[in-house]
Amino acid sequence: MNDAFIHSEDDFLALINRYFPNEHKELSIARGDDCAVFACPPSLCVTTDLFVEDVHFRTSYFAPADIGHKALAVNVSDLAAMGAVPLGFSLALVAPRGVPVSFWEPFLQGMAHLAATHDLVLTGGDLSDGDKITVGITVWGAPGQRVLARGRTRIGDVLFVIGRVGMARVGLGVLEAGQDLDAFPACIRQHVHPEPLVEQGRLLAALPGVRGAMDISDGLEQDVPRLLAPGQGATMFMDPSVIHPEVTMYCARHHLNQARFCLRGGEDYALLGAVEPEYFEIVRERIPEAWKLGIVTANGFSLDGTGIRLQGFDHFSHEQP
Ligand SMILES: Nc1ncnc2c1ncn2[C@@H]1O[C@H](COP(=O)(O)OP(=O)(O)OP(=O)(O)O)[C@@H](O)[C@H]1O
Ligand SMILES: Cc1ncc(C[n+]2csc(CCOP(=O)(O)O)c2C)c(N)n1
Ligand SMILES: [Mg+2]
Missing domain, CATH: 3.90.650.10 (PurM-like C-terminal domain)
Incomplete structure (x- = not known):
């Protein structure tokens, strides 16, 4: 399996399921349907970041596990910046067909490890063939005691x-x-x-x-x-x-x-x-x-x-x- 390539979207989804649990106390409908359905606080902090091969990282010097980690980390960082507690995320992946399973396994493991650290549930996403590995993540979380917004500074702060x-x-x-x-x-x-x-x-x-x-x-x-x-x-x-x-x-x-x-x-x-x-x-x-x-x-x-x-x-x- 390790030297193999992925031959179908179902193969890829099965691989994702090996690394990300598909149940969570807040999920009433998990990955696998047209949408996931989850309970959420009265207000949510939501943010999206792209992580693109040869723009944000290179496979020549990033380990696959670090690519998976950093693609999620830069998103979680935006929640941290608002003082929010991360809850869940969605993963849109351009996965060029020439990239082997031996890349995707540690990639998913690196991402899953960070997700588990912050108790983040993966609610779904999308897959496509394409020229460069591209990871688009949307993450959301619960606001903390206050929301740390921009643009509210005063002279002398x-x-x-x-x-x-x-x-x-x-x-x-x-x-x-x-x-x-x-x-x-x-x-x-x-x-x-x-x-x-x-x-x-x-x-x-x-x-x-x-x-x-x-x-x-x-x-x-x-x-x-x-x-x-x-x-x-x-x-x-x-x-x-x-x-x-x-x-x-x-x-x-x-x-x-x-x-x-x-x-x-x-x-x-x-x-x-x-x-x-x-x-x-x-x-x-x-x-x-x-x-x-x-x-x-x-x-x-x-x-x-x-x-x-x-x-x-x-x-x-x-x-x-
Ligand atoms: N394609 C887009 N469509 C709608 N809004 C966008 C789009 N790209 C960026 N924005 C919004 O513009 C603002 C600035 O985006 P940016 O990605 O620069 O965020 P940032 O937090 O400053 O940087 P980073 O994402 O690197 O942390 C954010 O509120 C973001 O949601
Ligand atoms: C190969 C390669 N060339 C250049 C850079 C530098 N770089 C890319 S995006 C970015 C800002 C943050 O991204 P964003 O604004 O999308 O959140 C910076 C400093 C890199 N990481 N890799
Ligand atoms: Mg930011």
């Missing part, structure tokens, strides 16, 4: 980050170059296997003074303005003590400004938040991975005292950071 930034960008750079892999194990891991910060998001939603949050997928340069209310700016400082030593080494070797590099690095799936200044210490006490990035201002952006023009990852831009 403290901007903070939970988690590291810049590591996944180093991982991507090293993997794409195919050199020095042994020198950057933590950054490579961060790129191929990010862990969504669900517990931290849930904690944040219960803390006083927190105005909102988002996950950092495209890089702080792109994402900070998305968190702010329209027209606002930010004074930012990149504390060298929060930068991982592998990032420092990578920037030194490539003669890069590490603060700027970290600001542009996407795909770490750290959380960016804003809090009323008098409550920042509580955030730091309750969530030890939180560090201060800066202060919300009336307009304009600066990093370490110098004005900057912002540029993060954009799928449709020709200039890439």
